[in-house]
Structures are given as C-alpha cells and as structure tokens.
Amino acid sequence: MNDSDWVLLLSRGQFAVTMGMHITLAALTLGLAPFLVWFEARWLWGKQPGAREALHFWLKIFALTVAIGAVSGVVMEFQFGTNWAPFSQQVGGIIGPLLFYEVLIAFFLESALTGVMLFGMGRIRPGLHFAVTCMVAFGAFLSAFWILAANSWMQTPIDFTRDDAGVFHPNSAMTLLSAPSFPWRFAHMLLATLVAVAFMLAGVAAWRVLHRPQEAAAKFMLTSAITFCLFAVPLQIVLGDLHGENTLRYQPAKLAAIEGGWRPPAPGEGEPLRLFAIPDQQMQRNHAEIAIPNVGSLYLRHNLSGHIKSLSEFPADTLPPVLAVFFAFRVMVGLGLLMLLFSVAANVQRWRGKLFNGRRLLWGLVWMSPSGFVAMLAGWCVTEWGRQPWTVYGLLRTAQSVSPLPLSWMIASVTGVLLVYILSFALGLRYLLRYINSPLPQEPEVVASMLKTSSSG
Template sequence: MDALLLSRIQFGFVISFHILFPAFTIGLAHWLAFIEWRWLKTRDDLWRDLYFFWLKVFAVSFGMGVVSGIVMSFQFGTNWAVLSEKAGNILGPLLSYEVLTAFFLEAGFLGVMLFGWKRVSDRLHFFATCMVALGTLISTFWIISANSWMQTPQGFTIDAQGVLQPADWWAIVFNPSFPYRLAHMVLAAFITTCFVIGGVSAWYLRRGVHVEAGKRMLVHAMAFAAIAVPLQIVAGDLHGLNVREHQPVKLAAMEAHWHSEGEGKGVPLVLFAVPNEREERNDYEIAIPQLGSLVLTHTLRGEIQPLTAVPRSERPPVKPVFYAFRVMVGLGVLMLLLAFASLWAWKRKTLFESKILLDGWRWLSPAGFVALLAGWYVVEIGRQPYTVYGVLRTADSVSPNIQAAAVLSSLLVYAAVYFFIFGFGIWYLRKLLLIGPVKQPPKHLDGGEKTPARPLSLPDEPVEGG
C-alpha cells in the first residue's frame, strides 16, 4: 500500500462518487426541459407538478455533483503533481473551458429555474431550463474530450524537459476516441435517468399512490428506453471497434484473450472465466467459438491482439476489466429486455397491471448507475499502466514527495466526509421521491405572491393514498 496505489484508490473512490451525480443531472435536465415543454403545449397541471418534483431532485443532485467535482480537482495538485506538470498545458485549458462555457451557464440559469418561476414569463423560464440542459451537454463535451485525449493522445509535442505541449488543438479536442466516448457517455446518462424515472413510477403504481403521474412517467421512460438502449448498443459496438484500433491491449483485457487461437480460427466469446494472470490463461472458462470474432471484428475469423503480445509490464489488471465489462453488458441486456417487454405489454394495455414488469422497473432503477460505474472502471483500469496512454505511465505521474501516510489519512477523511454529506443528500433525495409530486399552486405574476424562499424544502402535503 504505497503512495501510488493509495493515490489511485483515492482518485477512484472520489470519481466513483462524482460521476454518478453529473450523469444523473445530464439526463434529468433534459427530462425537465421535456416536461416544461409539454406543460407549455397542453397547460396540463400534472406536467407542472412533475416539473417541480423533479426540479428539486435535480438541484440536490447538481449540488452534490459540484461538491465532489471540486474535491476531485484538488488531487491533481496534491497526488498527481507530475501529471499536472507534464500534461497540464493540455488538460488545464480543456478543464477550464468546461468551467467557463458550461458550469457558469448551468449555475446561472439554475437560479432562474429555482427562483424565477413567479418572476419571469413562461417562455423565459423554459429558455432557462433549456440552457441548463445545454450546459450539461457542453460540460460533458469538455470532460470527455480531456479524458479521451488521455486515452488516445494526439496533437502534441514533447519538449526537452519532457513536458507535453499542444501543437494542434483541433486534433487534441477531437481525438480518435472522442466521438464514440461522447455518444456512449451521453446515452449512458440518459438511460440512467430513464430507469430512475421508470423505477420511481413503478414504485408509485405498486403502492397505488400518484397513479396518474406514475402512469405518465412510466410510459415516457419505457418509450425512451426502447429507443436509447438499442442506440447505446450500437454506440458501444462502434466504441469497441475504436478500442480495437487504438487500445488493443485494453480490448484483450476486456475479453481475457491471452493467446491467439491460430490463423483463421477466430476469437471465442468468453461468457465466463476466472482470469489467471500468473499462468496467462482462463480457469473455468465458458466460451462460444468464433462468436467473439463476429462481435469484435464483424467477421467470423477476425483476430484481435492477445495479451501475451505485450510484456506483463504493459498489461492492465485483467480481472477487474474483464468482470466490469460483463457487468455493464449484462445489465444492458436486462434493460433492453425490460424495455421491449414493457413496450409489448403497453400495446396490449397490460403494462400498468403487470406486477412482474413493474417490479422489474423497480429492481433495475439503479442499474444505470451500476452499469455506468462498471463501464468507467473498464475505461480507466483498462488504460493502465498509463495515465496518458502510451506516453506517461501512472507510476511516473504521482507526486514524488507525497507520503503514503498522508494519502491514507486524506482518504479516510474523504470517506468519512462523503459518508456524512452524501449519505444525508441521498437520504434527502429518498424523502423527496417517497413523497412524490404534489399539487403546485397557480402561478401569479401580479406581485401578490412571492417566490418561495425554500424551493428545495420537502412538501408539506401528505403522500396521495398514504
């Protein structure tokens, strides 16, 4: 447990918390824009009630995402000083653009969303909601661009001091893996939010509370999932082809592919195995011959580079990458089946009475978060032993004078603070979701009624049917 390993654990711990909240708010911001658009079109009060319900959830999640993001950025200076020194000329501007173009946009218009309902016109309030949604996408653009450049770096030179200098910003921003990873991440965020909305809706329907709101939300969650999950599978396949071209060792770790099967024999699809890194083989393997070639190369006899083609020092840890990838894919298949089964039941007018499907939505409501984390672990652990792939090794990126005891103590402090802050935040979100949408008072622009001073407070109204 040296400073390097502890620094990696600490960064992984912090980013695992952080990624959940921005991903959720990306999808939720667009859901809010859709809800408010429907209210403007129909003037149906239920849409307005749903808007304010999910607005509170969005604001709390947004706040927790900001807090965790600030903590994460500190570690670049404390734990990863060499990475900041060597690659800061490229990563620094990319992360700064995210703050300048996205965070200020989101934060500014979020104030209008929360406090301006009775102070601005309906169209201006809707514009503010759309700007927050746009801000989440711009933020995703820059963050994914920075991370993708670390995966597939290009557009730079290395000076005499070993510092990476930008040479072509267009090539840096739009690096080879960026388009695929951006699409994959945005769809993952949308799907994550979609299944939370569907799970909450199914829970209301199973309890017999907020029935009309539950039906409306579940239908839209189901319809979006039936579109977005297949698109995610296509985006994932294209991303896999890109990984095969630019990070073949990562792909080999994802498939625990140790040795070539021989020319013309193709690659098996490993359904389950226990990778044995010492012996360079898989134990208890269950595989389908040649199907891996069809999935990974789109031909029955295609080949991918095996792990043994590179020295051990160039390989990532195989087990976490292999298992995390299967968790992500397995959950994706379950979400696809649930979305299609629900669509079929909805057409037969049996969706809202099907306990099996409603329970399926409830049980899979956190599936998007789990799949998101699993996919992130595949990406980040699979990049090892590099921080900037093929250019700067992780062992050479850590702060040279940092002590293991200092990293361990800060890790324990982070864990304690996160347990308190995020534990309370998640408890508060749970309370909001349990209470559900409540009837909102009519809007007044004559000054006779002021905007509530506590827009995030829990509603006083009892749960419908409770």
C-alpha cells in the same frame, strides 16, 4: 510494497472514490436536464396531465444534485495539484485549457441558471423559463463535452510535441478536440447518462404507480421513460460496438483484457465469446472458462474467423489488470441486455394497455432503477482500469504521474475523504428515498401565476 507503492495505490483509490461520486452526480444532472425540458414543454404546450407535477418533483432533486456535484467536482480537480502534480506539470498545457473551459463556460452556465430555473417558476414568463431550462440542459451538455475531451485525449493522445523535460505541448488549438476516441466516447457516455436517468425515472414512477395507482404524474413519467428507452438502449448497443472498434484500433491491450484472450485462437478458428472466466494474470491463463467458439469474432471483426491481438503479444508490464477489466465489462453488458429486455417488455405491455396493472413488471422496473448508473460506473471502470498502467496511454505511466507525498499524509487524506463521502452519499440516498415516497408537491399558486403570466403575455 514500499511507501511509494502505497502512496500510488492510495492516491489512485482516493481519486477513484471522488471520481465515482462526481460522475454519478454529473450523470444525474446531465441525464435529468433533458427530461426537465420535456416535462416543461408538455406542460406549457401540451397541457399533458401530470407533466407539471413531474417537473416540480424532479426540479428539487436536480438543484440538490447540481449543488453537491459542484463541490465533489472541486475536490476531484484539486487532486491534480496535490496528488498528481507531476502529471499536471507535464500534461497541463493540454488538459488545463479543457478543464478551464468546463469551469468557466459550462459550470457557471449550469449552476447560475439552475437557481433561476428553480426559483423563477411563476415569477418570469413561461416561455423565458422554458428557455432557461433549455440553457441549463445545454450547460450540462457542455460540461460533459469538455471533460470527455480531456479524458479522450489521455486515452488516445494525438497532435502534440514533447520537449526534453517531458512536457506535452499541443500543436494547435484543435489538439484539444482531436482525440480519435472522443466522438465515440462522448456519444456513448451522453447516451449512457440519458438511459441511466430514464431507468431511474421508470423505477420511481413504477413505485408510485404501485402505491398510488391514480397518480397522473407517475404514469406520465413512466410512459416517457420507457418510450425513450425503447429507442435509446438499442442505439447505445450500436454505439458501444462502434466504440469497441475504435478501442481495437487505438487500445488493443484494453480490448484483449476485455475479452480475456491470453493466446491467439488455433488456425482456422475465430475468437470465442467468453461468457465467464477467472483470468490469472500471473499464470497468463483463464480458470473455469465458459466460452462459445467463434462467436466473439462476430462482434469483434464482424465475421467468424477474424482475430484480435492476444494478451501474450504485449509486454507484461504494459497490461492492465485483466481480472477487473474482464468482469467490469461483463457487468456493463449484462445490465445493458437486461435494460433492453425490460424496455421491450414494458412497451409491449403499454401497447396492450396493461402497463399500469402488471405488478410483476412494475416491481421489476423498481429493482432495475439503479441499473443504468451501475452499468455506467462499470463502463468507466473498464475505461480507466483498461488504460493502466498509463495516465497518458502509451506515453506517461501512472507511477510517474503521482506526487511524492508522505504515506502518513495520504492515509489521513484517504480516511477523511472516505468518511465524508460515505456520510454524504448515505444522507443523500436517505433523502432521495424519502422524497421519492412523498406526495407530489401541490403548488396551485404557482400554476395560477404561470397561467396569469401566460395569458397576460
């Protein structure tokens, strides 16, 4: 490898680290905000035992996540000008407005009102505070909307012209939202964040029930989370299937890498379901393959004999890293099936009245608490690795998008980013674990103030 190859590799690695950190924090705020709305609604209008404590408990985590997420987002977006200047120059006319809308509309709406939501409890009317909480959730929704619109266009570009200098120009304002993968990608990601946060809530609540069996807030959080997951996880599986059909149409090489199929099946046979394999991209074959014949056609083509394009049907220099895509997809699907199993089991125990006494199930939920975030990150690895070797799919290669930076500068930059992010993540995780195990905040003066404000209105 020469210096330019190392610069490309390090630039991709640095962006992956910053993006992975940012997407985790962004997903936490996006998924947690609707639960804050639910907790506050149940406190104000249902007087649900434990709802107020649950709201106060997660408000601090939410505000801290918004603050750190804002900083990590700035670091991530700065790289478009430093590490990926040729990409920005050519695609800025389409991607730039979307990122501008995300910062101007969504980021400021979410960040500004988070302070009101955090410090306004008991100081403004309860109904107004609830409206602020709803607006914060809407701001998080808008942020994801614009970011995924940009990413979806890069995955499935459409409705543009390209001049002699290679610069992309939108044909109309609707180009920004016209990517055919956008509806499925946005719905799938939005639900993924909600499921990830729901399992985190369930795990935290299960831990608190195990150690504080009489805590009403923990029981309320747990029942809220598992009830949501009972409906959301099956819906996510359906959305994933529909998203897969879209990928089959617009990114067939990515789907072939997901399936690990190097050659078409024999005549009369369907696609196999490969449970395990070790793809060898150089030899264009799989090692140690364990597969079930024909079953792959059921979810790929909804019959027993349908085919998809195999990897051998694409030029070798346009294939993504098959090994990474293959295993990342199976991590995502495997965790999704585990989450479905736990969702059903927890709700069955709830209907039997044994949810809070089943220690094995509660410990299982504790261990499953990060599963949604791991599955979500694995899904993003499938999305981004599967797009390679392109930044704009089929049109602009990643190697053509990177800035010609000195290798020494890149080594220093990556080292600094890794040290800061590892330290920040370690300290944040340590604080979160300590906070989870702490007693719930008791703020009787805030409750009294809320009740007084409510009665005076």
